[in-house]
Amino acid sequence: MSINEQAISIAQADHSVLVEEIKKLKVFSDLPRDFLDWFISNCKEARFSPGEVVFKEGTPAEYMVVFLEGRVYSRRESEGANSPIFIAKKGDTTGLLPFSRMTHVSVTGRAEEPTRLLLFPSSLFQELLHRSPLLGQRLVGILTDRVRETTRGEQQRDKLAALGKLSAGLAHELNNPAAAATRSADALLDCLSRLRDLDVQSYLTDSNCTHIARIEAGLRAELQPAAFKDQLERSDREEAISSWLESHNVPEPWKLSPLLVDANIATDHLDRYAAAAGPGLGSALARFATLLEMERIIGQIVHSTQRISKLVKAIKEYSYMDQSPVQEVDIIRGLETTISIMEHKLRKGIAVVRDFAPDIPKVTANGGELNQIWTNLIDNAADAMNNKGTLRLRVVREGDEVIVEVADNGSGIPKDIQSRIFEPFFTTKGVGDGTGLGLDAVHRIVRKLRGTITFTSVPGDTRFQVRIPIHQSL
Numbered sequence: 001m002s003i004n005e006q007a008i009s010i011a012q013a014d015h016s017v018l019v020e021e022i023k024k025l026k027v028f029s030d031l032p033r034d035f036l037d038w039f040i041s042n043c044k045e046a047r048f049s050p051g052e053v054v055f056k057e058g059t060p061a062e063y064m065v066v067f068l069e070g071r072v073y074s075r076r077e078s079e080g081a082n083s084p085i086f087i088a089k090k091g092d093t094t095g096l097l098p099f100s101r102m103t104h105v106s107v108t109g110r111a112e113e114p115t116r117l118l119l120f121p122s123s124l125f126q127e128l129l130h131r132s133p134l135l136g137q138r139l140v141g142i143l144t145d146r147v148r149e150t151t152r153g154e155q156q157r158d159k160l161a162a163l164g165k166l167s168a169g170l171a172h173e174l175n176n177p178a179a180a181a182t183r184s185a186d187a188l189l190d191c192l193s194r195l196r197d198l199d200v201q202s203y204l205t206d207s208n209c210t211h212i213a214r215i216e217a218g219l220r221a222e223l224q225p226a227a228f229k230d231q232l233e234r235s236d237r238e239e240a241i242s243s244w245l246e247s248h249n250v251p252e253p254w255k256l257s258p259l260l261v262d263a264n265i266a267t268d269h270l271d272r273y274a275a276a277a278g279p280g281l282g283s284a285l286a287r288f289a290t291l292l293e294m295e296r297i298i299g300q301i302v303h304s305t306q307r308i309s310k311l312v313k314a315i316k317e318y319s320y321m322d323q324s325p326v327q328e329v330d331i332i333r334g335l336e337t338t339i340s341i342m343e344h345k346l347r348k349g350i351a352v353v354r355d356f357a358p359d360i361p362k363v364t365a366n367g368g369e370l371n372q373i374w375t376n377l378i379d380n381a382a383d384a385m386n387n388k389g390t391l392r393l394r395v396v397r398e399g400d401e402v403i404v405e406v407a408d409n410g411s412g413i414p415k416d417i418q419s420r421i422f423e424p425f426f427t428t429k430g431v432g433d434g435t436g437l438g439l440d441a442v443h444r445i446v447r448k449l450r451g452t453i454t455f456t457s458v459p460g461d462t463r464f465q466v467r468i469p470i471h472q473s474l
Contacts, residue, residue: 009044010041019037025091048070048117055108056108057077057105057108061105063119067115067117070116071113088109096122097142097143098128099143187297188297198287248270251282263293326364328362329363331395331402331468335404354393356395372441373442385409385411391406393407400470405464409460423440452466
């Protein structure tokens with residue numbers, strides 16, 4: 001049973017007892033006796049056993065609630081098990097408060113222990129404020145604190161959610177080159193093992209050693225990275241190499257031919273090599289192919305580790321780690337860093353078009369906060385395009401301001417909600433996908449920088465324009 005169903009009238013015999021009881025609560029402690037008598041005479045009482053539903057999400061909000069005993073844990077069950085928990089306990093005043101715009105209960109709360117509540121009807125708020133302006137001030141303070149705490153919690157959740165998305169994407173981005181480097185290292189060990197086996201074979205003589213070295217050096221200079229228009233062309237090349245190896249009595253040609261094809265060696269290269277190698281052709285060719293494979297693998301390791309270093313550098317630049325919070329910030333560099341950080345999302349099918357004017361001056365700002373702006377705007381644009389479309393970034397200077405425009409060709413923002421998109425907690429995303437604080441955070445940061453943010457939106461063309469003063473005293 002919910003709070004509305006449990007509410008019962010207070011017996012006259014309990015009236016004085018309850019007056020003395022609420023006088024012990026800080027909010028009511030110094031209020032006149034006649035007011036407290038009036039307050040209790042208009043209250044109802046509700047009692048709950050452990051586990052019972054006290055507040056039910058979606059039901060009409062009708063009462064201010066004073067906790068006399070017990071503790072209640074509440075959460076937005078519509079947002080799932082990971083939604084934030086709100087705790088109300090003995091001495092708290094909650095529920096619908098004067099000047100609150102709440103019309104329906106936003107959480108479901110269950111009693112953790114035996115709980116006893118006083119319920120004051122919202123229909124008497126005006127009279128309450130008239131009879132006790134002091135209590136009205138205190139209740140407004142409670143409401144303000146509740147809004148501030150809720151906003152702070154939601155902002156923290158929004159930041160954590162954004163951080164979680166970025167972390168997941170970065171983990172994926174880092175895992176790819178790390179896994180590639182690991183595979184390459186394993187392949188390199190296999191190559192070394194093959195070389196050791198070849199070293200025990202006598203396939204080089206004094207007469208052909210110098211000749212083979214000269215041929216190998218020449219081939220290395222000629223060889224270009226292999227490029228085949230399709231798998232069929234590669235298979236044809238591999239078959240031709242295998243046939244050549246078989247015709248020259250090279251052992252296990254099926255093992256050697258893929259290595260030679262990967263190195264882009266053709267049959268005319270092999271003819272020249274055979275002339276220099278003589279009877280030791282098979283072993284010499286296996287050694288040469290293995291060395292070429294090792295060179296290619298080392299290149300892959302270098303590429304993978306460079307990619308990891310680039311990502312680490314991007315993370316450091318994105319967060320402005322080890323740098324002063326307020327400094328001269330290169331906006332274009334910040335946009336590029338943000339794109340690198342979000343590459344995992346953009347590469348799914350979004351083309352990024354840059355239109356950056358030359359000689360854009362640096363602006364005085366908190367670099368991390370600016371990157372938060374770009375992240376939210378780019379992330380929203382990607383979602384609006386359903387991860388497939390064109391993202392256009394434009395940066396120009398106009399007078400003493402730098403203008404950054406983030407545009408997408410997604411579905412657009414419906415006209416009936418355009419006036420609300422900067423409101424805290426307003427979101428068009430599904431439950432669990434957004435808290436509605438991304439654009440609110442963007443708006444607050446831009447105002448802090450004494451800048452402005454505007455937008456226009458029609459289906460296929462949505463543009464957010466941020467103006468940041470170049471010089472300012474923060």
